[in-house]
Every structure is written in C-alpha cells, then in structure tokens.
Amino acid sequence: MTETSGTAIRGQLLWFTGAPDTPSNIHHIEDGVLLMEDRKITACGPAKDILPRLPKGTAVDHYPGHLILPGFIDAHVHYPQIQIMGAHGKQLLDWLNDYTFKAELAYRNPDHATLNAEFFCDELLRNGTTTAATFCTVHPTSAEALFTAASGRHMAMIGGRVMMDRHAPEGLRDTPQQAYEQCGALIRKWHKTGRNRYALTPRFAPSCSPEQMEVAQSLRQEYPDVYVQSHLSENCAEIDWVKELYPERNGYLDVYDHYELTGPRSLLGHGIHLTDAEWQSLADRQTTLVHCPTSNLFLGSGLFDLARTRTENVPVALGTDVGAGTSLSLLATLGEAYKIAQLRGASLSAFEAFHMITLGAAQALNLDHEIGSFEVGKTGDVVVLDPNATSLLHHRMKYTDTLEELLFVLMTIGDDRAIKATYTAGEKRHSR
Known part of the structure; x- marks a missing residue:
C-alpha cells in the first residue's frame, strides 16, 4: 500500500x-x-x-x-414535512390538505428551506442514514437547499422538486411549462453533481394533469438516467380518485406506465392495494416499490405485502416517509415492517431486514455499484x-x-x- x-x-x-x-x-x-x-x-x-x-x-x-x-438507505422521505411529524393522524387526503400543504407553502422562502434542509440532513446522519430519496416542494428553492446541504456532508442524495399543477392550494401549484423549465434547470445543475441524483417527482397522479405527466415523460426522455419518484395505491379513496381523474387508464399504476415513468430507477412509495395485473407490471418493468410501514400504520392506509414482492420478483426498499412516518430511524422502521409482515401471516428475519436497508436498497435504487456493501x-x-x-x-x-x-x-x-x-x-x- x-x-x-x-x-x-x-x-x-x-x-x-x-x-x-x-x-x-x-x-x-x-x-x-x-x-x-x-x-x-x-x-x-x-x-x-x-x-x-x-x-x-x-x-x-x-x-x-x-x-x-x-450506511443505511432511506428510499422514500419528505424533508419539508419534518416539521409536521406527529400531527394528529387522519386519512391520507385529509392529512395532505390539513397539514402537509400548509407546511410546504413556507418553502418558497430560501432561508426556511435552508434551515430545514440542514436539520434534515443532520437528522438522517444521526440515524445512520447516508443515502435518501427525498421529496422537496414545488419551489426550486427547496431542491436547491436539499442538494446544497447534502453536498456539504458528502451524502448520496436523490431528490426532486415536486411537480403538481392541480388539486393543491395557490402557491403550491405549478404549470406544465414551469415544471419543464424549472426541473430541467435543476437537472442540469445538480444531477450527478458530486453524489447528487435528480428525481422527477410528480407528487402523485391526482396532483398532476395529463399535460403535467407528459412533461415528466418528456424530461425523462431528454435525461434518461434521472430517477422518478411518486406514490402508488396508498389509500383506497385515493385509488378511486385516480380512476375518476384518469378514466381512460386501466388503474393507478397504468397512469405511470402509460407516461413511461416506470422501470429501473423508478421508486413508487406504498403500493398497498395492488391488482394482480399491477403486480405483474411492476415485475415485468422492474419498478421499485418502497415499503413505508410507520406511515401506513399512522394514517391507517393498510398493510403492505412484503412477502409478495419476493414471490413476484419486484424490487423493494424501505422508506421512513416522514412526516406521516413517525421516525427517521430505519431501525425503528424495520421493527414496524416486521410487525406488518406478522399481521399478514409472513415474517421478516433480521438478516433480511438489514439487507433491505443496505445492499438490497442499493440494488433497488440501481446504486449497488457504488454503495451498499x-x-x-x-x-x-x-x-x-x-x-x-x-x-x-x-x-x-x-x-x-x-x-x-x-x-x-x-x-x-x-x-x-x-x-x-x-x-x-x-x-x-x-x-x-
């Protein structure tokens, strides 16, 4: 040597x-x-x-x-929601309207975004997390603050400015054109700068018009190695709403499939209430599901079928999903994942669990050539x-x-x- x-x-x-x-x-x-x-x-x-x-x-x-x-890998977390952790639990859609959107409005202020991004990254490190896939807000300042904070700590950060042009308050909505311009600028500045990766982040299908989804599709075609992160089939009322908003599509996942937002480097949080056809599509395209146990229990969304990810050969990782998630500790999150598996009549061994937040997550995020072992x-x-x-x-x-x-x-x-x-x-x- x-x-x-x-x-x-x-x-x-x-x-x-x-x-x-x-x-x-x-x-x-x-x-x-x-x-x-x-x-x-x-x-x-x-x-x-x-x-x-x-x-x-x-x-x-x-x-x-x-x-x-x-180092541990958190595959689904919302840093702007750290300030509303422990807000009185409601079902998903009410929780978004009553707590989340109000908190996220503050992130148009760069000083507020910086303060919370710095705190968030320090908290991740305090919990042993060195890599995270993180949702920002619709404001470019929120993504700038996150990537700057992560860079200063040499963390591996996957993040993106939320795309959301409907069904949200004034000040949290963008337009397809704004999304195209602002996300494109952030990709060019931050994607693969240091250890940062950019994730196109349509919040979830109900918050994005077809025109907005077309923008996400176009950006992924222009920048094919970026990530995509969103939400899928977390709540039954949410699924019904997607069917109303996208009647031409064959279910919730088909919205993302149609706009070519699935496949490797696509991370979909939750995936609790899936049809057989959706399981098959996830396996065929190798789209990653992110299990968020503390959030699912807190909001009463349902019990994720971890065992089926194995039998169907669907990539899976673990997410704290703060702020509906109740801890940034992946140790605590594993404990809740074990309990959910037990409730579904399966189990989760300790070796399987720690593999899930190290090499298993790195593989699910297509980063195992860099981290995880x-x-x-x-x-x-x-x-x-x-x-x-x-x-x-x-x-x-x-x-x-x-x-x-x-x-x-x-x-x-x-x-x-x-x-x-x-x-x-x-x-x-x-x-x-």
Whole structure:
C-alpha cells in the first residue's frame, strides 16, 4: 500500500453480497478493519491481516463491542414535512390538505428551506442514514437547499422538486411549462453533481394533469438516467380518485406506465392495494416499490405485502416517509415492517431486514455499484451500531446468543441512540 493517510475503522464488520437466504452472501468478521482512502473503500478484512499493512498516518477509529455496517438507505422521505411529524393522524387526503400543504407553502422562502434542509440532513446522519430519496416542494428553492446541504456532508442524495399543477392550494401549484423549465434547470445543475441524483417527482397522479405527466415523460426522455419518484395505491379513496381523474387508464399504476415513468430507477412509495395485473407490471418493468410501514400504520392506509414482492420478483426498499412516518430511524422502521409482515401471516428475519436497508436498497435504487456493501472500490459510507446504547439494550444483549438475535433486538427495541457514528465518503459526519 502507498503511504497516504486515510481512515480505518476497526470493530465487528457485517455486510451482504447478495440475498441473505444464501449463507455465503452474509459476511461477518468479529474483529475486522475497513480502510477508506480518497472516499473509497480500499481494504476490508480481519484486523490481523489489515492492520500491519495500513499506510503511515492512517487514523484508526476503534469500536470494540460495536457492529459496523454499510450506511443505511432511506428510499422514500419528505424533508419539508419534518416539521409536521406527529400531527394528529387522519386519512391520507385529509392529512395532505390539513397539514402537509400548509407546511410546504413556507418553502418558497430560501432561508426556511435552508434551515430545514440542514436539520434534515443532520437528522438522517444521526440515524445512520447516508443515502435518501427525498421529496422537496414545488419551489426550486427547496431542491436547491436539499442538494446544497447534502453536498456539504458528502451524502448520496436523490431528490426532486415536486411537480403538481392541480388539486393543491395557490402557491403550491405549478404549470406544465414551469415544471419543464424549472426541473430541467435543476437537472442540469445538480444531477450527478458530486453524489447528487435528480428525481422527477410528480407528487402523485391526482396532483398532476395529463399535460403535467407528459412533461415528466418528456424530461425523462431528454435525461434518461434521472430517477422518478411518486406514490402508488396508498389509500383506497385515493385509488378511486385516480380512476375518476384518469378514466381512460386501466388503474393507478397504468397512469405511470402509460407516461413511461416506470422501470429501473423508478421508486413508487406504498403500493398497498395492488391488482394482480399491477403486480405483474411492476415485475415485468422492474419498478421499485418502497415499503413505508410507520406511515401506513399512522394514517391507517393498510398493510403492505412484503412477502409478495419476493414471490413476484419486484424490487423493494424501505422508506421512513416522514412526516406521516413517525421516525427517521430505519431501525425503528424495520421493527414496524416486521410487525406488518406478522399481521399478514409472513415474517421478516433480521438478516433480511438489514439487507433491505443496505445492499438490497442499493440494488433497488440501481446504486449497488457504488454503495451498499464493503467491497473494495465502493464509497466509504458506514454506520457504527452500539448494541449497548441504552440500559434496556445492554440488559437484553446479555441474553442474546447469535448475531441474528442481536440484530433482531436492535431493530425491535433500538432507535437513533444505537447509532454510535456515521461516515459518508470515508469521513466521520456524526458521533454520539
């Protein structure tokens, strides 16, 4: 190795190189070292092998008794809604009108957008999240603030200005022409600038006229490697409304399919109430569903069928969906995903769960060439977990016998306090 400084992290390493139902895809080193130089992982292995080969000047952050994983990935979250978390729960459409739209109006003010974007990114890091797919508001200032805040922390951020030209208050609606011009300008400025990616963000089919959807289609044709993020079949009343607004289409998903907004790099949140034909379309096109358990429970929307994503071979990731979601902690979100699976007569193992917020999410977001595991050459995004972070965790861990049991306890009674440190691009960004 060359004599250049870098950062090494020592502790108990865990990562995946494929689905955890194959044991050889689960990689666990009791005393391992991860070396990061120039923002990339350059070595990973047992401490006895790596420590003697470290370049001179390498700082070693030692975390005995801690668990070190790839940074967590949140695939669906609304940063402008962080200020309305815990607003009294209503059904989806009433909740949007009574809370969400009122809060989002403030984001036309650049100072307000900056304040909340900075806070949001810091909160993600405090929860071990290094990558997020994030909805902004209709105001370009909201997207500018998000990408600026994420860039300053070397986070991987997928984000986009919301497209919404109907069924919203004055000040939150755009026009198709405004959407085309403003989204195009944001794409040219921010997409693939640093670690940022742009996502075309038609809020959901009811908020977008056919002309607006045509604009989204045109932008994706012009910029074929951008993402798309929206909502799908979250609420039964919402589905009925889509049928009224798009009677010529064969259901909710067909609206997005028709305008060529599905396929790889398309992220559709919720997907609770789907027809057999819609499941088939998602599988055929490899459109990603994002499971948002705390939000679905909070708004009473329904129970996501996680088991069916496996049998249908539909890509799936996990989202906190703040502000209807009740926590930015993906540990807490996994705990609720487990409960929903139980209610549907299925289950979610700890290995499956942690795969879902690391490599599984990276694959679903088409970013597994960059993040999601500890393979050499990938970006150095890391989360360090403290299994003894609280008195309850400390007591409970005395009675765990296996790594899988330890992980399961972390995802059922753990939260942000279990995040000891978070690194992005090889640099420590949060320490508790």
